[in-house]
Amino acid sequence: MAEQIAVEVxxxxxxxxxxxxxxxxxxxxxxxxxVLDALNYIKDKVDGSLxxxxxxxxxxxxxxxxxxxxxxxxxxxxxxxxxxxxxVRIEPLKNFPVMRDLIVEINDxxxxxxxxxxxxxxxxxKPVTEGEYLQTPEQLDTYKQFSMCINCLLCYAACPxxxxxxxxxxxxxxxxxxxYNMDSRDEGKEERMDILSQHDGIWGCTFVGECTQVCPKxxxxxxxxxxxxxxxxxxxxxxxxxxxxxx
Amino acid sequence: xxxxxEYPPKGYRVRMSTYWWLGKWPYLxxxxxxxxxxxxxxxxIETLLQINALIGGPAAYTEFQDFxxxxxxxxxxxxxxxxxxxxxxTWFNLAPKAMAVRMGGKRVPNILISGPNYAAWVVVSAVLAxxxxxx
Numbered sequence: 246m247a248e249q250i251a252v253e254v255x256x257x258x259x260x261x262x263x264x265x266x267x268x269x270x271x272x273x274x275x276x277x278x279x280v281l282d283a284l285n286y287i288k289d290k291v292d293g294s295l296x297x298x299x300x301x302x303x304x305x306x307x308x309x310x311x312x313x314x315x316x317x318x319x320x321x322x323x324x325x326x327x328x329x330x331x332x333v334r335i336e337p338l339k340n341f342p343v344m345r346d347l348i349v350e351i352n353d354x355x356x357x358x359x360x361x362x363x364x365x366x367x368x369x370x371k372p373v374t375e376g377e378y379l380q381t382p383e384q385l386d387t388y389k390q391f392s393m394c395i396n397c398l399l400c401y402a403a404c405p406x407x408x409x410x411x412x413x414x415x416x417x418x419x420x421x422x423x424x425y426n427m428d429s430r431d432e433g434k435e436e437r438m439d440i441l442s443q444h445d446g447i448w449g450c451t452f453v454g455e456c457t458q459v460c461p462k463x464x465x466x467x468x469x470x471x472x473x474x475x476x477x478x479x480x481x482x483x484x485x486x487x488x489x490x491x492x
Numbered sequence: 493x494x495x496x497x498e499y500p501p502k503g504y505r506v507r508m509s510t511y512w513w514l515g516k517w518p519y520l521x522x523x524x525x526x527x528x529x530x531x532x533x534x535x536x537i538e539t540l541l542q543i544n545a546l547i548g549g550p551a552a553y554t555e556f557q558d559f560x561x562x563x564x565x566x567x568x569x570x571x572x573x574x575x576x577x578x579x580x581x582t583w584f585n586l587a588p589k590a591m592a593v594r595m596g597g598k599r600v601p602n603i604l605i606s607g608p609n610y611a612a613w614v615v616v617s618a619v620l621a622x623x624x625x626x627x
Contacts, residue, residue: 458518
């Protein structure tokens with residue numbers, strides 16, 4: 246018989262259970278299998294009621310984020326063999342309410358994301374006939390890193406500030422706001438400033454830095470937030486010195 | 493038997509443990525870094541007390557020196573020194589994250605941001621050491 250690894254999975258049914266529990270499954274340990282393959286094996290061959298989110302299997306869609314042995318990971322990019330001989334424990338993403346088994350409720354994040362207006366804001370749109378808003382490769386390079394975010398929410402699971410204070414806007418939303426602030430085509434910095442420089446915005450961040458460590462796309466949300474703190478402070482000084490001319 | 497619910501319950505929330513910062517080294521390191529501010533403040537208070545004693549004249553300064561010879565104060569100062577050095581290292585290492593300086597279309601390497609900070613620290617320390625230890 247092929248080598249096996251014990252996979253311990255969180256089970257929770259909102260209709261049946263008061264608290265989540267752990268169920269262990271034996272799964273073939275294959276060199277090319279990622280944790281998501283193990284979950285799909287369980288769902289297909291052992292227990293079809295196991296619920297979890299996934300889609301692309303290649304680190305693009307950001308759906309399959311879970312806690313693997315206590316660390317936030319994209320399960321499609323986390324190899325089972327790295328956890329041999331096991332057991333390996335799969336839990337739902339930390340800091341979010343668990344809906345069922347490994348599925349968490351992310352509406353809180355979606356609300357926060359739209360609040361920071363993560364789109365290009367123009368004071369006056371030019372007609373389509375005038376063509377695109379052009380941008381040089383250097384201008385693209387200033388924000389490109391922050392634009393790689395796939396909303397997988399591993400950063401929220403790693404952030405103790407968000408865990409302790411659910412009002413905090415959180416790493417991904419703030420990094421994406423900064424992505425648009427730094428875009429040469431954008432004219433919405435002032436609109437975003439009022440939202441971002443609130444206590445629940447950038448100033449909620451205490452720079453633990455784990456969001457950057459766990460990010461599978463190397464977005465560096467911690468860097469984005471600290472950089473914006475500098476910008477916000479400069480703006481505050483400007484408005485202090487020139488109350489009318491700053492804006 | 494499971495029943496259909498039109499409005500699903502809000503979900504199970506796990507409360508964060510009070511001891512969350514003990515579970516992982518990066519969290520513990522962060523907490524130590526934050527706590528270091530208390531010891532930085534202690535060094536500031538000490539300096540102010542020293543200046544106050546200096547203004548108070550020789551008798552007041554001798555009394556202040558006696559206070560400093562207390563083993564408990566020495567122990568506290570050794571711990572404070574450790575935390576202040578820790579604070580300095582973490583602060584300088586984090587500086588490049590907050591300062592995204594771009595030159596010639598490229599972001600300046602981290603070492604060019606943290607390096608001058610360390611250099612300034614060494615120079616200021618050397619000048620102070622020279623002032624205090626030259627006899």
